[in-house]
Amino acid sequence: MRFLKPTHAQLQKWASLDQARKRKAENLFLAEGVKIVEEALQSAWKMKALLIREDRREHFGEMPAIRSVKLDAYALTDREWRRLSQDKSSEGIIAVASVPPMPAVRDLTTEGDGRMLLLYEINNPNNLGALLRAADWFGFETVLLSRGSVDFTHPKVVRTSMGSLFHLAVIADVDFARVLPGLRSSHRLIGSDVRSGAAPHAIKGAMALMLGSESQGLPKELTGLADEIWRIPGSGRAESLSLPQAAAILMYACTAAA
DSSP states (O other): OOOBOOOHHHHHHHHGGGSHHHHHHHTEEEEESHHHHHHHHTSSSEEEEEEEEGGGHHHHHTOHHHHTSOOEEEEEOHHHHHHHOOOTTOOSEEEEEEOOOOOOHHHHHHHOOSEEEEEOSOOOHHHHHHHHHHHHHTTOOEEEEETTOOOTTSHHHHHHHTTGGGGSEEEEEEOHHHHHHHHTTTSEEEEEOSSSOBOOOOOOSSEEEEEOBTTTBOOHHHHTTOSEEEOOOOOSSOSOOOHHHHHHHHHHHHHTTO
16 A cells, blocks of 8 residues: 655644634544544545554555555654644544535425434533434434534544444534424424433334433423423432433433334
8 A cells, every 4th residue: 555745734734623613614624543434434424535653554554444445545753643643542543534515404304204313502522422422323314413512523522423423414503493393394303301201212203302411401492392301210319310321321212112
């Protein structure tokens, strides 16, 4: 496998992708780690380049999954690598990824099939990454992120999702109050509340599960639009579950016998 030497301008561009405004302007982000890069290469998302740390060049150059892709591959010195890597125990591989065009929300409301996860003001990147991973595991196809949520190309989101990001349609900056009435016409809308609600149960057909942030939950103006409100019953002394834990339970419950 032939490796190229990056230019100073390329290194500057890739290093700038640690800033959300630069990722948005370039429509690029970095995905680091063997598992994450493998998932990215197997997805429909477009990869622009592979970056390999110099001491790992021979190792990755012999991997079938890497050799089979038609991408420019760059070998980076240790000094160059440290400018880009955000992983303390880096495996020496990064994909430069591009976000593909996502469907319009209005098209989702007319298709009327599949499972959606609606996330309101999720600003913790580790939580969002874990939620994307759970959504992928339970067969959810689309994730809507409200305004005020963390950028889904944030390095911590990408890393925590363990590549699941690349198997989902993620639509950001959504005005929930505006789109939920139309969404209800094609999907059963399930809200969540830690204080009161029905026990989770299986849902057949198109459905959308709506969750709020770990600290604030969902506002009343959104729960008032839901067809059902669910609460996870507990019997121990813990004050609550973490958001990813609760989300996984709810996703399992609504899909277990569907």
